[in-house]
Amino acid sequence: MxxxxxxxxxxxxxxxxxxxxxxxxxxxxxxxxxxxxxxxxxxxxxxxxxxxxxxxxxxxxxxxxxxxxxxxxxxxxxxxxxxxxxxxxxxxxxxxxxxxxxxxxxxxxxxxxxxxxxxxxxxxxxxxxxxxxxxxxxxxxxxxxxxxxxxxxxxxxxxxxxxxxxxxxxxxAPSPQPNPLTAREKETLRWAALGKSAADTGEILGVTERTITAHIGSACQKLSAANKTHAVARALQHRLIEI
The missing domain is CATH 3.30.450.80 (Transcription factor LuxR-like, autoinducer-binding domain)
Incomplete structure (x- = not known):
């Protein structure tokens, strides 16, 4: 077994x-x-x-x-x-x-x-x-x-x-940075870190999947991240979100 x-x-x-x-x-x-x-x-x-x-x-x-x-x-x-x-x-x-x-x-x-x-x-x-x-x-x-x-x-x-x-x-090469994320962007990335899709997160937060995708895109731009996984890693690294 x-x-x-x-x-x-x-x-x-x-x-x-x-x-x-x-x-x-x-x-x-x-x-x-x-x-x-x-x-x-x-x-x-x-x-x-x-x-x-x-x-x-x-x-x-x-x-x-x-x-x-x-x-x-x-x-x-x-x-x-x-x-x-x-x-x-x-x-x-x-x-x-x-x-x-x-x-x-x-x-x-x-x-x-x-x-x-x-x-x-x-x-x-x-x-x-x-x-x-x-x-x-x-x-x-x-x-x-x-x-x-x-x-x-x-x-x-x-x-x-x-x-x-x-x-x-x-x-x-340490480089402190302020938290550039909005409250909703942080919440969206936190759910992404927990494995939730944009559709799942939209249902949890009571908004559309398109809205969640827009928040993720904005977070990626602010963090110079190529994709959602990269943005989650950077947000965790710099303690911009907590799990």
Whole structure:
């Protein structure tokens, strides 16, 4: 007989609460290692994507990668040919490495990169692009030998990844900000954080779904968030809402 299914939303919020108590990037890496291991991940990196005149190592916020692979990757400028990074630039949706399209014949360096990662035990992976209204900000790419990626775990991982990025950025470059949200925007995001759809929230608050969608859109604009999940993560991070 199988045991009870884990509550992934609870795991996500527990992770968020833990991050709020941490003061250094090393502590955040340790917390990510423990929490993401529950989903089968062993390695991860949080980084911005460089422009042609930048080196990716200058944009890395957090990482837990095999040292030799990191040295090989940065020394050879693999980010210029990495199929995962190419797709990360093109989408706001999380994706599995297995979903990344590339042609080994037209992108032999990309194929070599994927083989090289596999040599270091990084065969399966999951990437979460993090975009703002002004364009790309960062991505969190994770890998492990046997991943727990289901319709139930992916939303929790998405929120955890965005929050980890926000917490790392806050720790590395603190910047206090006033609460720009209206009371109704805060209430709308709070229900979104609890997993309610716009239709559900509209019914709870006695307004139309269109009204809730407008509040979410306004909150996203004020928080420079690309979508509802991103806005919830930022609102929680800066304590603009409470659960």
């Amino acid at each position: 199988s045991g009870p299914s884990p509550d992934h939303s609870t795991e996500g919020f527990d992770f968020i609460q833990e991050l709020d108590q941490l003061a250094t990037s090393d502590e955040i890496v340790d917390a990510m290692e423990r929490s993401f291991a529950r989903f089968g991940f062993e390695n991860f990196i949080v980084t911005g994507l460089p422009h042609p005149d930048q080196r990716i190592e200058t944009l890395v916020l957090l990482k837990k990668w095999p040292l030799d692979w990191y040295r090989r990757y940065t020394h050879n400028g693999y980010d210029r040919h990495d199929p995962v990074i190419r797709l990360c630039r093109q989408t706001v949706q999380p994706f599995e490495w297995a979903e990344v399209p590339y042609d080994p014949e037209t992108n032999p360096k990309g194929a070599a990169i994927m083989r090289g990662a596999a040599e270091f035990g990084m065969k399966q992976g999951y990437c979460l692009p993090i975009h703002g209204l002004n364009g790309f900000e960062a991505c969190l790419s994770m890998s492990g030998p046997q991943l727990d990626l289901t319709p139930q775990t992916k939303p929790a991982l998405h929120l955890m990844a965005i929050y980890a990025f926000e917490r790392a950025r806050q720790v590395l």
